[in-house]
Structures are given as C-alpha cells and as structure tokens.
Amino acid sequence: MYENALLIEPIKDGQRIYDTFWLHAMSNYVREGMDQIKTAIIPAVNQPSVEIGKWQNIMSEINLPLIEEHGIQILRRRAGGGTIYYDQGCLALWFKAEKNQSGRNYFDLATEPIVEALHKMGATKVERTGRNDLAIDGKKVSGTAIYTKANYVGGGVSLLLDINYDLIDEILTPNMKKLESKGIKSTRSRVTSLRPYLAPELQSVSIDQFREEILCHLFNVERYQDIPQYHLTQEDWEIIERDYLPGYQDWEWNFGASPKFNYNRDHHFPIGTIEFSLQVEQARITDCRIYGDFFGREDITKIEQALIGCRLNHEDLVYCFNQFNLSEYFGSVSSDQLADLILS
Numbered sequence: 001m002y003e004n005a006l007l008i009e010p011i012k013d014g015q016r017i018y019d020t021f022w023l024h025a026m027s028n029y030v031r032e033g034m035d036q037i038k039t040a041i042i043p044a045v046n047q048p049s050v051e052i053g054k055w056q057n058i059m060s061e062i063n064l065p066l067i068e069e070h071g072i073q074i075l076r077r078r079a080g081g082g083t084i085y086y087d088q089g090c091l092a093l094w095f096k097a098e099k100n101q102s103g104r105n106y107f108d109l110a111t112e113p114i115v116e117a118l119h120k121m122g123a124t125k126v127e128r129t130g131r132n133d134l135a136i137d138g139k140k141v142s143g144t145a146i147y148t149k150a151n152y153v154g155g156g157v158s159l160l161l162d163i164n165y166d167l168i169d170e171i172l173t174p175n176m177k178k179l180e181s182k183g184i185k186s187t188r189s190r191v192t193s194l195r196p197y198l199a200p201e202l203q204s205v206s207i208d209q210f211r212e213e214i215l216c217h218l219f220n221v222e223r224y225q226d227i228p229q230y231h232l233t234q235e236d237w238e239i240i241e242r243d244y245l246p247g248y249q250d251w252e253w254n255f256g257a258s259p260k261f262n263y264n265r266d267h268h269f270p271i272g273t274i275e276f277s278l279q280v281e282q283a284r285i286t287d288c289r290i291y292g293d294f295f296g297r298e299d300i301t302k303i304e305q306a307l308i309g310c311r312l313n314h315e316d317l318v319y320c321f322n323q324f325n326l327s328e329y330f331g332s333v334s335s336d337q338l339a340d341l342i343l344s
Contacts, residue, residue, distance in 0.1 A: 001097045001109040001153075002218055005039040007229045012237050018088065020049040020073045025244035026232070028078065031096045031154045033239065037230060038152075041218065042094040043211050046086040048164075049073040050171065053081040053145070055300055057275060057291035058255055063171050072171065076254045079155055081132065081145035082272075082293035083172055089163040089193075091211050093218075094156035099148065106146045106153055107132050114142070114157050117217035122199025131271065131295070139192035148297050161210050162193045267341045271295075271331030276342050283312045298328040314339050 010017040010026055017023055023044045030040055050067060052058050054077055061083045067074060086092065093114070100109060111128055118126045118134075126142075129135040134142035134157075146155035168191065195203055202213065212224040219227045232240075247253060266275035272294035279287035288304045303324055310320050321335035 001100070001106075002039065002041060002095065002113055005041050005095070005097075005219070005228075006037055007215065007219070007227045008037075008040050008042050008232065009229065010042065010044060011232070016045075018045060018047040020046045020051070020075050020086070021245060021248045022240075024075060024077075024248045025240050027094045027154075027156075028248075029236070029240045029244045031149075031152060033243070035151075037096070038098050040096045040230070041215070042096075043215060044092040044094055044156075045088050045207055045211070046090070046092065047073065048087040048167075049075060049085075051084045051086065052076045052254070053083065053293050054078060054147075055080055055290065055292050055294065055296070056083060057277070057289075060275075060291070061173060063173055067171050070167070070171070074254055075248060077145060079145040079147040080272075080293065080295040081143065084143060084158055085163065085168055085172060086158070087163050088207055089161050091159045091161060091207060091214070092156050093159065093214075095154065097153050099151070099153055106148070106155070107144055110144055110146060110155060110157060111142075113218055114159070114214075117214050118159075118194070120217050121202055121213060123194055123197040125197060126194075136192060136194075136197055138190075140190055141192060141194050141197075146295065159210075159214070160191060160193055161205075161207055162195045165191065165193075265341055265344055266292075267344070269294075269331075269333055269337070271333060274330060274333070274338070274341065278307075278342070280312060285310050285312065292330075294330045296329040296331070298325075300329055303329060312343070314343060317342055 008030055010023055017026070023046060027042050030037060030042060048070065050062055050072055052061060052074070058076070095110065100106060111134060115126055115128065115134060123136070125136045126134050132144040133140050141160050142158055144155065144157045146153060205213065215227060216222065216224055221227055263278040263280045264276070266273060273292045274294060275291040277289045277291065278285050285307050288307045290300050290304055306320050306323060310316050317339035318335045321338050326333055326335065
C-alpha cells in the first residue's frame with residue numbers, strides 16, 4: 001500500500017505541530033485537496049487528545065468532565081472504528097493510498113508493512129488480531145481505522161510506544177459488552193506498550209527517534225534523510241487553515257445533538273458494536289440514531305431516515321433493512337440480526 005509514497009511531515013513555520021485539530025485538518029487536505037499526491041504517509045504525534053469514531057455515541061464513550069479537567073482535546077474522526085486516547089507517547093501513521101484493485105483487505109495492506117517493520121525493530125511478538133488491532137500476548141499495541149473514497153483509501157495506524165496508561169481507564173468508558181466479549185475487565189487491561197518489546201538498543205528511544213526508525217523500515221532506506229518527502233508550503237498551510245481546520249474545530253461535528261431516546265439496544269457483533277437509540281411512539285419509530293465502532297463505507301444516516309415511521313415488529317424491520325446492502329454500512333451483519341437486536 002505504501003509503494004511510491006511521499007512522506008509529509010506536519011511542520012509549519014519550522015515547528016512540528018502537535019495540535020489534534022491542525023493535524024487532522026492537514027491530513028484531510030493532503031487526501032482531499034492534493035490530487036497530485038497519490039500515496040502519502042503523515043506521521044503524527046498528538047498532544048493529549050481523545051478521538052471518537054465517526055459513528056460513535058460520544059457521551060457513552062468518554063468521561064467528559066475528567067477530560068475537560070485535564071484539558072484534553074476531543075475530536076471526531078472521518079473514519080469509523082473505536083475511541084482512541086493519544087498523547088506524546090503514541091505515534092500515528094496516517095496514510096493516503098490509491099484504491100486497491102487486487103481484492104485484498106485494506107486492513108491487511110495497511111498493517112502488514114507495519115508488523116514487518118516492528119519485527120525488524122525487535123518486537124517480534126507483534127501480531128494482527130481481531131478486525132483492526134495489533135497485539136502482543138493478547139494486549140493491544142496498535143489500532144487501525146480505514147475509510148474509502150471514490151479515488152483513494154485513507155486511514156491511520158496508531159502505535160503505542162509508551163502512553164499515560166493511568167488515565168485510560170478513567171477517561172475512556174467503552175461498552176462493557178464489547179470488553180466482556182473479549183474476556184477482559186477494563187480498557188487498561190487490554191493495552192500495553194511497545195517499548196519493552198523493542199530491541200535492547202531501541203528501548204530508550206524518544207518518540208521522534210521511534211518515528212524516524214519505523215519510517216526508515218517502511219521506506220526501506222538506511223537514513224531518515226533519504227526518505228522522499230513533500231514539504232508543505234505557506235500556501236498549503238493557508239488553505240488548511242481557511243478550508244479544513246474549521247470543520248474539525250466545529251462543536252456540532254465533534255459532539256452533535258445528543259437527544260434523549262426512550263428505547264436503546266446494543267450488541268457487540270464480530271464486526272463491532274452496534275447501538276440503536278430510538279424514539280418510539282405508539283409502536284412506531286419516530287426518531288433514530290445508530291452508533292457504533294463498526295467500519296462502514298456508506299452514510300449510516302440513510303438507514304436512520306429509513307427506519308423513521310417503521311413499525312416495531314420483526315417483519316417491518318427486516319423489510320426496511322433489506323432495502324440496503326448492509327455490508328456497505330456495517331460489515332457482515334444480516335437484516336434478521338439487526339431486527340432481533342432492536343426487538344431484544
């Protein structure tokens with residue numbers, strides 16, 4: 001996936017950027033506004049921040065008062081997946097690539113070179129687990145989010161070198177059914193650091209040294225200076241600030257309306273957690289929001305709109321879901337399964 005890629009560092013006016021909103025605005029500009037660049041890797045190190053998946057219910061995923069107390073930034077991604085805590089002990093490798101014509105899974109294409117690089121760096125126990133994680137001895141050290149557009153595939157791979165684990169259980173409040181389905185009791189118990197698994201000579205590296213080391217392996221060069229790069233210009237940064245930054249700083253996008261619903265059902269499927277929050281009057285759905293950490297290519301609001309007016313019975317719900325290719329919205333799940341969930 002990274003063949004012929006250009007490295008694009010988030011450097012503005014000679015200074016590396018750590019602000020989450022600026023970093024995401026920059027990455028979106030590279031993907032959406034730079035058609036001349038077909039494949040790129042953007043290495044990002046964030047100041048303390050929490051990223052919410054595109055379809056997640058923010059209020060059920062985080063401890064908002066504590067996050068605000070710590071001054072942690074909150075941002076909703078353009079891609080699906082789950083909630084991530086970042087700080088300056090985590091490296092994110094965001095990418096843009098041409099769409100794959102071979103039929104191979106994008107998660108495989110994105111993570112296989114990362115696993116190979118980590119193995120070369122001494123972390124030979126890293127392996128792919130589940131839909132989108134890399135793990136060591138069953139504990140997560142990396143997560144991947146991917147989305148597809150008409151002319152490219154975008155996403156990112158997070159690498160936990162050594163983050164502030166003490167905060168994780170306090171600020172992240174994931175769906176307990178998801179944790180129980182994996183046989184674990186907390187967020188902290190399912191993650192670990194890459195650092196102690198690296199080769200001895202790399203175990204004391206800084207996050208910047210770690211970034212340069214893994215990039216050299218991904219680009220198959222001896223020195224960081226030999227990696228082909230595109231340097232963002234002043235004009236590029238002006239476009240980013242004018243056209244892309246406001247969308248990521250927008251409260252409505254990050255938090256949105258949080259109406260109270262009188263009917264809530266959720267379940268953790270192999271493709272992720274799906275949660276239906278419904279307003280029901282006289283056995284008909286009058287409002288609907290769908291949340292979850294699934295990866296869908298289509299806009300879930302189409303199904304939300306279709307469910308409004310539907311009677312709360314199995315036959316009508318299945319009929320509604322059958323109007324859609326559900327794999328494009330959720331992944332591998334059936335109309336019967338979703339109807340059963342709503343009626344459970």
